[in-house]
Amino acid sequence: MLALSAALWSLAAPAADNAQTDRLALAREYVANAKPHGFLEHLPPPDPDADADRQRLARAVRAMPREVLAxxxxxxxxERASLEQLREAAAYARSDAGRFAADCFARMPFAGARGEGCFGSDEDQQPLFAQVVKAQVGVPGQVYQLAAQGMQGAIADALRALMASDDDTRRFFDDYCARQPQAGPCPSLRAPSGATPTAESRIHD
Incomplete structure (x- = not known):
């Protein structure tokens, strides 16, 4: 019996590894096309009347490496989405409607907001609008929300990478988080890099 259990485990482990590898490849493809972090490229300029901390935080967000964040x-x-969810969402993100939605959502003031305002009154865009609305209430919309759940941790990972490569940024956050330990993004910076999602946020295959 022990020999049989060991044999079954040896067969199951590679299959699980392959599924994880496939999920990661699809997740990378999805993030590259859907750009749930695209709103960072459309942030307004820093408020010239903001205090020194806020201006320095804004500069750090603009300088953090986007490849680390992605x-x-x-x-x-x-970790959060199933293989089938990722397949459907990645295919949608590659489509004309998916690319249009990615650009639209990046320009909206809040990530993940519905995209009616991006379409204007151009009748040629109405078919795309219908596809985007359908996708947002289906699996692609669910995956977008799952991706958004990882945004806080991803920003922290990107800021940590910036701190590791830039002493001035590291000194700023060391000082700022000592003075304002509960202010964003300090709690996230104290969390482990790439923290595992909570059980409630996972969706297994």
């Missing part, structure tokens, strides 16, 4: 988002999404 990788962190993909890793967290691969």
């Amino acid at each position: 990788q962190s988002l993909a890793a967290a999404l691969a």
Whole structure:
């Protein structure tokens, strides 16, 4: 019996590893096309009347490496979403409607907001609008929300990478988080890098 259990385990482990690898590849593809972090490229300029801390935080957000953020988002999404969900969402993100929605959502003031305002009154865009609305109430919309759940941790990972490469940024956050330990993003910076999603946020295959 022990020999049989060991044999079954040896067969199951590679299958699980392959599924995880496939989920991560699809999650990376999804993040690259859906760009749930795209809103960061459309942030308004820093308020010139803001205090020094706020201006320094704004500069750090603009300077943090986007490739680290995207990788962190993909890793967290691969843990949260199922293989079938990721397949459907990645296919949608590659489509004309998906690309249009990605650009639209990036320009909205709040990530994940519905995209009616992006379509204007152009009748040629109405078919795309119908596809986006359908997707947002289906699996692609669910995956977008799952990706958004990883945003806080991904921003923290990207800021940590910036701190590791820039002493001035590290000194700023060391000082700022000592003075304001509960202010964003300090609690996230204290959390483990790439923290595992909570059980409630996972969706298993």
